Amino acid sequence: MQESPDQATAPAPIPDRKGLTILVVDDSPINVRLLETALSKEGYDVLTAENGPAARDIAATSRPDLILLDIMMPGEDGFAVIRFLKNNTTTTSIPVIFLTGVSEIESKIEGFELGAVDYILKPFHPREVLARVRLHLKLSIATNSLIASQAQKLRQVRKAQTQLLVSPQTLPDARFAVYYESLQEAGGDFYDVIPISRDIHGYLVADFSGHDISTSYLTASIKALMKQNCTPIYQPQESMKLINDVLVEILPDGKYLTACYAHLNRKTGRLTLINAGHPPAVYVPADGPAQLIRTEGDILGIFQDVIFGREVLTVHPGDRLYLYSDGLVESSADRVVWTEGAERLISACESVRNLPLAQVPDQIRRLLLNPSDPPEDDILLMGIEI
Amino acid sequence: MADLKTLGAYLGLEEEDFRELTQLFLETAQEDITKMETTFTSGDARGVMEAAHRLKGAAGNLGFAAIAEKAGDAERQSNAGDLAGMEGLLETLKSELDQIRHLL
Numbered sequence: 001m002q003e004s005p006d007q008a009t010a011p012a013p014i015p016d017r018k019g020l021t022i023l024v025v026d027d028s029p030i031n032v033r034l035l036e037t038a039l040s041k042e043g044y045d046v047l048t049a050e051n052g053p054a055a056r057d058i059a060a061t062s063r064p065d066l067i068l069l070d071i072m073m074p075g076e077d078g079f080a081v082i083r084f085l086k087n088n089t090t091t092t093s094i095p096v097i098f099l100t101g102v103s104e105i106e107s108k109i110e111g112f113e114l115g116a117v118d119y120i121l122k123p124f125h126p127r128e129v130l131a132r133v134r135l136h137l138k139l140s141i142a143t144n145s146l147i148a149s150q151a152q153k154l155r156q157v158r159k160a161q162t163q164l165l166v167s168p169q170t171l172p173d174a175r176f177a178v179y180y181e182s183l184q185e186a187g188g189d190f191y192d193v194i195p196i197s198r199d200i201h202g203y204l205v206a207d208f209s210g211h212d213i214s215t216s217y218l219t220a221s222i223k224a225l226m227k228q229n230c231t232p233i234y235q236p237q238e239s240m241k242l243i244n245d246v247l248v249e250i251l252p253d254g255k256y257l258t259a260c261y262a263h264l265n266r267k268t269g270r271l272t273l274i275n276a277g278h279p280p281a282v283y284v285p286a287d288g289p290a291q292l293i294r295t296e297g298d299i300l301g302i303f304q305d306v307i308f309g310r311e312v313l314t315v316h317p318g319d320r321l322y323l324y325s326d327g328l329v330e331s332s333a334d335r336v337v338w339t340e341g342a343e344r345l346i347s348a349c350e351s352v353r354n355l356p357l358a359q360v361p362d363q364i365r366r367l368l369l370n371p372s373d374p375p376e377d378d379i380l381l382m383g384i385e386i
Numbered sequence: 387m388a389d390l391k392t393l394g395a396y397l398g399l400e401e402e403d404f405r406e407l408t409q410l411f412l413e414t415a416q417e418d419i420t421k422m423e424t425t426f427t428s429g430d431a432r433g434v435m436e437a438a439h440r441l442k443g444a445a446g447n448l449g450f451a452a453i454a455e456k457a458g459d460a461e462r463q464s465n466a467g468d469l470a471g472m473e474g475l476l477e478t479l480k481s482e483l484d485q486i487r488h489l490l
Binding site: 029 | 397398399400403406407410411414439440443444446447448454
């Protein structure tokens with residue numbers, strides 16, 4: 001039986017995903033500190049222990065998602081710790097990677113037999129550790145049939161679209177501002193901002209093909225998908241690929257989504273832009289001219305094998321980035337075609353350089369579209385300040 | 387020896403983070419060297435070896451190759467029960483540590 005939108009019952013809450021937690025165990029405070037720094041920079045929550053008893057205690061109470069474990073520790077060594085973890089139902093499925101020096105290499109076999117998933121030789125390079133951590137977290141999660149269970153749960157979600165759009169006030173660390181005007185009650189454009197960690201945020205602007213009643217359920221799905229799949233263990237393009245996989249399964253035939261996803265790490269100054277068939281983002285460096293980031297990619301929700309456009313930029317505080325949907329720049333009434341629209345967009349973004357971010361989206365909209373013209377499409381613009 | 391920024395960049399860390407790690411290393415390395423001295427004085431080869439092993443590990447992970455290598459030598463020799471050249475090695479280790487202190 002189909003519910004009509006204004007009779008929707010209270011929606012089931014989307015469960016909150018806690019941040020991914022790594023437990024680092026090593027008797028050397030240097031190693032602990034080094035790993036803690038490298039891991040938290042990538043967006044993980046890090047717990048530490050300098051001996052066996054502390055490691056067992058923390059693992060059992062906090063249930064980390066992965067454990068990096070030094071074998072050679074005075075007193076209780078890493079083998080004793082692994083044995084405990086694997087014999088305990090609360091901790092047995094946590095992947096354990098052990099850290100070992102070359103001289104202890106014979107211990108490799110014993111470690112695997114006790115249930116470790118991998119080993120890393122010391123001295124280790126932080127980037128190698130990060131790569132192994134990512135790999136084993138992915139494997140661990142995949143074992144829980146991520147995609148199938150997500151698609152199943154999402155088919156049951158119903159929620160009014162407007163409740164889902166995040167406001168800039170709720171995420172002050174994300175530093176963004178939005179203008180959004182939808183043509184109908186159930187708009188076809190959608191945006192979301194995902195706090196991945198304190199210094200890392202994901203910004204999504206998306207456009208559904210067609211505007212009809214089914215889009216309100218779809219935007220709830222996208223929001224849940226973003227929350228699940230935009231985590232430190234996936235590179236931005238992998239997150240989008242996972243989302244595409246689910247969309248191919250759940251979108252009605254012929255329906256698709258275009259999207260632009262910006263992954264911004266304010267601590268490292270690294271900005272990754274992923275484009276899935278969407279208009280190009282505008283990047284306005286504090287000390288340079290505004291420019292379009294032209295990169296093309298496949299749309300979402302139709303094809304199994306997709307390739308996205310990807311661009312990586314180094315950005316600095318004071319720079320700005322604009323994501324938008326095509327309703328902002330195209331207008332058949334004005335007979336504005338894309339190339340001309342792009343030029344006007346660039347000069348509009350230039351002209352608001354010194355305006356506080358909160359006022360920018362409204363101002364750009366005013367510059368580009370005549371308020372007296374009837375809107376032909378949803379209009380969405382998101383401004384992000386680095 | 388390269389500067390802090392370069393050493394940090396090799397590990398993928400910002401200079402500020404690497405500086406903090408280096409400060410921590412100077413503390414623990416000093417403790418390890420002191421431990422090596424006291425165990426050497428009392429003829430405890432195993433004690434020397436363990437402290438040298440710790441020092442080698444910490445130095446190696448941060449990219450301080452010279453001091454890591456010397457600590458490795460000390461570890462090997464003391465593991466074989468040979469403490470003959472230890473005094474010289476300890477002096478070298480102390481001067482290596484000083485060089486690192488000057489990076490800050």
